[in-house]
Amino acid sequence: MSPSFESPVIALGAIHYDTIAHGAEVIRPETSTPARFHAKPGGVATNVSRNLSRLGVQTKLIGTVGDDAAAQILKEQLGEEGIEHFTVTRSGFSTGQYLALHDPDGSLKAACVDDRILSEAPADLFSDIVDRLSATADEKTIWFVDANLPAPMLEGLASQIQTGRLMANAVSDAKSRRLKPLLSRLDCLYLNRGEAAALTGLPASAGPDEISSALVDAGLKAFVLTDGPSGIIVSNKGLITRLTPENTDVVDVTGAGDALTAGSLAAVSKGYALEEAVRFGLRAAALTLASTGALAETLSWEALNVF
Template identity: 35%
Template sequence: MTTSKDLSSKAQLLALVEANPFIGQQELADQLGLSRSAVAGHLAQLTRDGRILGRAYVLPQRQPIVCMGGANVDRKLRAIAPLHMGSSNPARQHESAGGVARNIAENLARLGLPVHLLTAVGRDAAGQSLLDQLQALGVDSAGSLQAPDEATGSYTAVLDPQGDLVLALAHMALTERLDAAFLRQTAPRRAAASLVVADLNLPRDTLDGLRAEARLRDQRLLLVAVSEPKMSRLGTDLRGVSLLVLNRGELQTLVGRDLPDEDALAQAWRALREAGLKQLVISDGARGVWFSDGDALAVLPAPALDPASIREVTGAGDAMTAGIAAGLHRDPEDLRGACALGLRLAALTLQSDATVSEALGPALLV
């Protein structure tokens, strides 16, 4: 029989866990004036009730990949003829769901993997549509923020007739609300993750907290860059980061110098390794990717594509990151294989008008 004292103890215990998800059982017992065995019993009951995520026995292949970061509406305007700046240009428009973390989550879900997305949207039609689409794809977005006072984010890309990006405008103010308090509130949702994937749209304090959490839990953390201006959010202490995925320009911004050749790239990798980074992947466009191999970098060429088959580039980088995450979910030791899968997904996305290719499926993991 549950007594009123038991209910009070559970409520107090839950409040302490929400304030500090990493608190130990003995510390809880000391603060509540209970025995450690009583605390263990309350934690077990709260886990059975679904109010916290305990140390459940989860089969490794069903551990979720947790993605955290931006979700928005993508609007892509592709010029029909060569662009003339300062003038009106005829174009075709395509609109779809977007956002780096959201795109990665959708790619992973289409591959048949268990995915949880933690993001922020407005309490508007666009935000509800994004969440409904995710649910239909099998992405769990419980715990995501729905703001009543801010519109869902948007990303507008202007493409030339060949599909190459000319200019992009991003309204991502809501992502700033994925702050340290949000990180603490959602910590239990990351507890059972096989891999946490976070984009650099997140605030600096949140990224600092994710690194600390990864070190404490000995959990794998993959960070993905989103733009050169936001590289400053990463900081200089990279301990806790299992893998950083970025392009050459973003790497140059991070290390503060030009990287014109392979030797310069390798020197940059060694500097980041000294700062605590475990692994690095550098996207180099049509040339493929560089990936860390001990102290050195190895290169993997991109699949050859008929230029006529390329629709446009938006989403290809996110597909590559998703492929890398999927590969590491399958085999954490095989970065080369993960990069190869990432390049395959990027190639499929380049041949699609959609930000995430509908050609993706579980068969790609076989």
């Protein structure tokens, strides 16, 4: 039986149309490589929302799309998956797109993204929607933002959202810096070692303990710091917990970090403490690594609730 979640999630961020290519052999430059292509919804906030919906969490997604065919495809699929979405159409812009090339072992060889529709958006693009949804939010509501949002928009949203918990994903080394003015306002930040180094100004060679200390000193209440197969550090109100990822055969690395975020958010919404919730996120990430794309077909709360 699916659990009854108490905390809804409102996600704000990227809505992309992803094209994922899996090479039948190692991808080489300056020539074509036989491959299998898959087209699916993407973007951090979208990936997290799709995973949350599959886990039975009441989820709302706020983002922007163009007035093109990709937008219509995305909106139809999100609706079919039970995600209540609030999209702002920006005429003259293409819906965000992401192209990834994977070698046969599932590793990412190269990727490109066109996110001008969001990166060049005005700071108040979602203000009216957030005002409407804030009217029914309470202290249990989880607001989730990704750093695909421009820095002025992130700062404005952090000021606008007064009720509920605010959590974020750093997205990339470059985009993580957009969150710096928000750190003391966040209830939790999900990021990897490279993103944390960029955010704190530490060198990439800095160790996880040094990075963790810098994040605490920067004002973060809680964070989930990933370092690939080396492990995960969860910091929550001064308590440090170290976790080890599951071993799994990797098919595709796309969306594994987003699945970790979603799995742990789902558990937090049910009332688990962050350090326990991340165990569910690690299970979700393992299922995603063994699948193609950012949403594992085998994902369910029952598949995660094995502890």
